[in-house]
Amino acid sequence: MNLQLIGVPDQAEKDEVVKSVMDLKSAEIEEGYTMDAVASRQGLLMDVRDKLLFEPEYTGNIKEKIPPKSSLRIPWAWLPGALCLLQEVGEVKLVQDIGHVAVxxxxxxxxxxxxxxxxxxxxxxTAKIGFEKNKVSQGFEALACAQSLLRNKKSFGKITLLSQTEESLEELAPACTLELLGMPHLPENAERRRGAIAALRELVRQGLGVETSCRVQDWPYFLSQAFNRLMALEIVDLLPWDDLAITRKNKKSLESQNQRVVIDFNCFYMVLIAHIALGFSSKQKELIDKAKTICECLIASEGTDLKFEEAFCLFLLGQVSFLLERQVGLQKRMLLH
Structure with missing residues (x-):
């Protein structure tokens, strides 16, 4: 780890060592470190420079292919400075490995x-690397880890990095959710999928909240993309859809108006079909009942012709006589007019 501390390769010449040390010494470090960490970083830099320049046992001999005989011994007081330097030069894996053991x-x-x-x-x-490779979920998970680490100590409460991390997570949540939902249905992805569904539920909840803000810009597109990645059971279990459908009927209410922005008719229609499909395939009468409620509410709120879907629900519920009676009544009214 001798040369890794200052970000130079194993074959680095002495002038490269000097340049790297001087660059790091004059570099501005991230906000949030204590003065002790700053001092230990500077002290460690000078110690590393001296050992690498004047003590061959720490550098070996490149030309004669002789490896170093000794490794740097870093006391506890200098460990914060060491990790600070390692993360500055991009040794993120080393920082994480050492840090998790050290704390x-x-x-x-x-x-x-x-x-x-x-x-x-x-x-x-790590998050930056993930984003550069267009791996949104990988970057998101790394940022979430950073947020978790920063929330571990009250001393980070007002640090800019925490607020920036939280803001980035909010902005990336929709894209990350879609990426995770699009992963293959494999056992190793099950936990991530559950997390993505929970995130989707929370995003919709935020969107439906009259007084809350959400980073989804185009709800119809976002939800249609999400639903296309979900199974019928996952759609049905996502939210209390029958309650939402009843709320939707009251067109003048603020909740109903806000709901229409978040959940358009096409998405609610997918919810209806998911209830019918799952209720029929699993023989769950209560799901067909909910589908019937959703159907009736959509007819009332949207003025859309869903007679076939409603009739199918009544048929599955064994309410054929009611369906026939209503049909006869409708025909009579048409004749009277």
Whole structure:
């Protein structure tokens, strides 16, 4: 780890070592580190420079292919500075590995704030790599880890990194949700899928909330894309759809008007079909009852012709006589007019 600390390759010449150390020494470090961490970082840099330049046992001999005989020994007081440097030079995996072990050690207690900050910054670095590769969910998960680390200590309450991370997570939640829902239905993806469905539920809940804000820009597109990735059971279990349908009937209410922005007719129609399909295939009468309620509410609220769907629900519920009576009554009214 001798040369990794300053971000130079194993074959680096002495002038490269000097340049890297000087660049790091003059670099502005991230907000949030304690003064002790800043001091340990500077002290470690000078120590590394001196050892790599003047003590061959730490560098070996590149030309003669002799490896270093000794590795740097970093005392606890300098560990925050070491992790700070490692995350600066992009050694994110090393920061995470060392940090996770270190924070569990009793001797690390005075340095936990700085160690967690370096780990969070390393997760942000991992997130950046994920986004650059268009792997939104990978980047999102890394940012979520960074957020979790920063929330571990009250001392991070007002740090800019935490607010930036939370804002980024809000912005990325819709895209990440769709990406995760689109993953193959394999056992290894099951937990992520459950998380994505929970995230989708929360996004819709936020969207339906009159006084809450949500980062989804185009709800009809977003929900149609999400529903196309869900199975009928997942759609049915997502929200209390029959209650939402009843709310929708009251066109003048603020909740109804807001709902129409979030859940358009096409999405609600998919919900209706999911209830019918699942109720029919699993012989669950209560789902057909809910489908009938949804159907009636959509007819009342949208003025849409759903007679076939309504008739099918009545047929599945065994209410054929009611259906016939209503049909006869309708025909009589037509004759009278």
């Amino acid at each position: 569990q050690h009793p001797d690390a207690k005075p340095y936990v704030h700085d160690l967690l900050l370096s780990m969070a910054l390393a997760e942000c670095g």
